Amino acid sequence: MNGKALHQQEEWQALLEEAVREDRLIQATFSSPRGKGDDISRKLTVRPIRLKAGLFYQFERYLNNKAYHENVAADRLKEQLQASMENYKQALFKMAEADVQVLANKKGALSIVGRKAVAKRAAEPQTHNRNKSYVLPDGEPVPFLQALGVMTPEGKVVKAKYDKFRQINRFLEMVSDVIPDLPRGKPLTIVDFGCGKSYLTFALYHLLAIKERLPVRIIGLDLKADVIEACSKLAKQLEWDALNFSIGDINDYEGQTSVDMVVTLHACDTATDAALLKAIGWGASVILSVPCCQHELFRQISQPVLKPLLKHGILKERFSALVTDAVRANLLELAGYRTQLLEFIDLEHTPKNILIRAVKGGNANEEDLLSDYEQLRDFVGINPYMEKGFDHLRLKSQ
Known part of the structure; x- marks a missing residue:
């Protein structure tokens, strides 16, 4: 040796x-x-x-x-x-x-x-x-998990659904942290944009309405009629009358004038931004968003200094996704939200693993936030879709 x-x-x-x-x-x-x-x-x-x-x-x-x-x-x-x-x-x-x-x-x-x-x-x-620290422990029967095929009638997690079980619990942990930030003394209204098969929508209702016994109404919105029909059938089967599903598009949705929490999971590209703008417009107390594909800024980013990075497609794609979520987080802060970017699930399961959690009540210096945001935006040469909801901030043009 x-x-x-x-x-x-x-x-x-x-x-x-x-x-x-x-x-x-x-x-x-x-x-x-x-x-x-x-x-x-x-x-x-x-x-x-x-x-x-x-x-x-x-x-x-x-x-x-x-x-x-x-x-x-x-x-x-x-x-x-x-x-x-x-x-x-x-x-x-x-x-x-x-x-x-x-x-x-x-x-x-x-x-x-x-x-x-x-x-x-x-x-x-x-x-x-x-x-045993899971919000929904393995071994304890949960009706909606049984109905969705995640659990057996005895309460054991189905082997092929264990990743979904972990994802549900991780999501509920993140929701549990912000329950104190939700308004009290009135029924809560929650909108889930792009709810899909609604594993997490049902989990959210179970946590808030069943475990926490909060007065809550949750609306799941998706474009797929067959998915909405299946979700509505299951909600009826569970006798969860305050959980409703509707066919609709995020951009055109006008079903509510006031919403307390907005959830948007894996809404594609600028659909995530549209959902965030809706949430800000409603003055939602809590926003939870897991972005999906992010193409808008990929087409826009241009910065000669970053050419050694941007010339590689896979690196440019990842960089664009990071910039997109940084833009969203900063604009949420400018809208008066305390914003965190959290790991949703392990990277080994999916690269789409960032959850944006925003709670109304930020008190940061708006002038500094605005300056930092504009410097980032102008450095990488972008014009983000989400900016259109921020005319009141008098964002400087590039």
Whole structure:
């Protein structure tokens, strides 16, 4: 073993020693499997948990859309981490005071390629299985999930629907965070633009009307008549009279004068912008949007400085999508919303994984926001569709 290889091995062993010290390892994530096979998970996550018997580390794998957990005693953590690294090309260790990235070369030799210092943090072992933290736990029968084929009559999640189950729960977590921002003392009106098969629309009604017992009326809107018919039939079957579905287009919809929450999931291209403008016009308290295909700015972006990036179609497409969502987020802030861009579901399931969550009541400096937005817009040479709803801001022309 040459000097460099010896040093790399010593660094790896030192990292393992640091990880096994109690309260040091926050989380370890292994990715990019070295081999292929049904028994190899694309990602392995390790985190501390607290059981009655003491401190353990939970190794979580996903195989065939199902989660598998193995709880490893603290005194076996080092050997399990070492064995796990033999199956993956890279790993990220989140430690008490640093994030450390490890890579394996083609021969399997390990090297630490990055160590980023962070503010000191302490591991907080979970006290129970992660599944129990779901808004809709696996194992507890939920009528609408059974009707949609996600759950069995006994309440077990159908194997082929596990990704959909996780997506529904992730969405409900994001909604739960903003329930306090919804108005009280009156019935709530919610519009879901482009509701499609309405898995999340039914989930939203279940959370607000059934679990939270809030007075709520939800309207699902979509262009497909067969989809609306099926959704209406299921709502009637569940006896959810305050959940209604209609055929309609986002741009032409005039069915409400006041709406408290607007949801728009995977509305194509500028249909997302049209939905956001509707929500702003209604003064909606909460807006939840997961954009889909984004072509408008792809055709417009032009900046010679970025030519090395923009000359590659796939990079230009991704860059355009990021700019599009940055435009939306900034314009929502200018409209008086506190805006967050959140990861909706793992990238391994879909690249369309950004959720825009906006809550009315932003108090940022409008002049600074406007200046920042105009500089971005003019730098990349765009004229966004969504700007047409902001004439009152006197946006400067390019």
